[in-house]
Amino acid sequence: MHKVKLAAITCELPARSYENDDPVFAAVPDLSESWWQFWGVNRRGYFDPRNGENEFSLVVRAAERLLRSSDTAPDSVDMLICSASSPIMTDAGDVLPDLRGRLYPRMANVLSKQLGLSRALPLDSQMECASFLLNLRLAASMIRQGKAEKVLVVCSEYISNLLDFTSRTSTLFADGCAVALLTRGDDDSCDLxxxxxxxxxxxxxxxxxxxxxxxxxxxxxxxxxxxxxxxxxxxxxxxxxxxxxxxxxxxxxxxxxxxxxxxxxxxxxxxxxxxxxxxxxxxxxxxxxxxxxxxxxxxxxxxxxxxxxxxxxxxxxxxxxxxxxxxxxxxxxxxxxxxxxxxxxxxx
Incomplete structure (x- = not known):
């Protein structure tokens, strides 16, 4: 059985951050100091589609940076595992430029095409807040069994698309994306x-x-x-x-x-x-x-x-x-x- 290495990781967050007193929360009632202290959130970022930010475009940016920085050729990636909690996909990049607001297909296939992962098996998975851990386990299992040598793990969250900005819960959540590269480990220095x-x-x-x-x-x-x-x-x-x-x-x-x-x-x-x-x-x-x-x-x-x-x-x-x-x-x-x-x- 092969060892598994967490080789690289990167994240991409929205360009703009919203403070607790931002007008975006003007219609939210009962935002007491005790609410902020209990939940501990001081600021959060939301994707701005007017500036080209969404669950797909920022993942492409992050994944391309990771592949480039780790000197990983796109056609050397064996598997791509993606998660996005929002059921609404808003972008398909250059693959299907006119496709907007879909429920499915999900992200993996269009992201694989956009990144040029010509040999990769694309897979979408879901465990909400624990999706990153689920995806790591799936990737590690494939590597451990010798069925893959390099796996990209992607999590992208466009939760602001689902927030009710008249509800206090809208103040808690934020958008962002993360990409990790798992590879076969060469020795006992690393493993799941x-x-x-x-x-x-x-x-x-x-x-x-x-x-x-x-x-x-x-x-x-x-x-x-x-x-x-x-x-x-x-x-x-x-x-x-x-x-x-x-x-x-x-x-x-x-x-x-x-x-x-x-x-x-x-x-x-x-x-x-x-x-x-x-x-x-x-x-x-x-x-x-x-x-x-x-x-x-x-x-x-x-x-x-x-x-x-x-x-x-x-x-x-x-x-x-x-x-x-x-x-x-x-x-x-x-x-x-x-x-x-x-x-x-x-x-x-």
Whole structure:
């Protein structure tokens, strides 16, 4: 069985960032100081289609940069795995320039064509906020079995397309994209050591995308597709999300034959400070072994984990040879954790 290397990673965020007092939130009621303190978001970015920003164009930019920086020929990529939580695809690039606002086909096929990945198997997957971890596991499985040598993993989130800007939940989320390259490892210096996942649909309805009117409709508002958080969603999430991610981490560590005290750094999904801190406490992580990134970026769904990983690498908090745990929760609800030993990772 082959080893797996996380070889390169990059992210692309919107050009414009919106502060908490921006007029875009003028129609949102009850934005108290306690709301901002609880969720920990100070600013967030939204794609601007007027400037050519969307879930496809920024991924193309990020992927081309990664391929170029890592000296990876497009026709050497064996597989492309893409995730995008929004069901609405708004762009197909030069492949189908007149195709707008589609539900399917999804992103992988048109992105593969746009990037010139002539040999790559294109695949779309979905696990909402944990999609990056799912895609890493799928890619690692193909590499480990010798069915692929190089796999591109893509997560792109155009969540602002689904936000109800009369609802407080619109202040939490943000757009962004991430691209990672996994390759066959040459030695024992790097590998995916273990992974664990489980699910519980008891609270399936807490966070969904559904057709509805705005929470505070003006004039003759019509139903449209909105992200929707259950009226008591904050308390519901607090009853099960803090405990389930540590369960996944402990299972992954047990599979890897490691204790939490043998882990150098933890990379968490970034839904809110109280959840991230609860996960860290639940696994015994010290404050210097993880970080909060949602304050400057908002909650970028599946992009939060790779962005936090990239930030840790760029700031030198994660170094070659480190053992790390990546973990998070996904609406529905799914919980995932992975244990990695990292080698040199190119951040571009």
């Amino acid at each position: 050591l273990a992974s664990a996942e489980h699910s519980d649909a008891t609270f399936y309805e807490v966070a969904t995308g559904r057709w509805r009117l705005p929470e505070n409709p003006a004039g003759e508002a019509r139903p449209r597709l909105y992200f929707s958080l259950f009226s008591d969603g904050q308390n519901k999430m607090a009853s099960f999300v803090p405990t389930n991610v540590p369960i996944a981490m402990r299972r992954a560590l047990e599979k890897a034959g490691l204790g939490s005290d043998e882990i150098d750094y933890f990379v968490f999904h970034q839904p809110a400070p109280f959840l991230v801190n609860a996960w860290a406490e639940g696994i015994g992580a010290r404050p210097d072994q993880y970080q909060l990134t949602m304050g400057d970026t908002g909650v970028m769904i599946s992009v939060s984990i790779p962005y936090t990983l990239m930030t840790g690498l760029r700031e030198g908090k994660i170094r070659p040879g480190d053992r790390i745990v990546m973990a998070g929760a996904a609406t529905g609800w799914g919980f995932a954790a992975q244990v990695w030993r990292l080698g040199e990772v190119l951040v571009c």
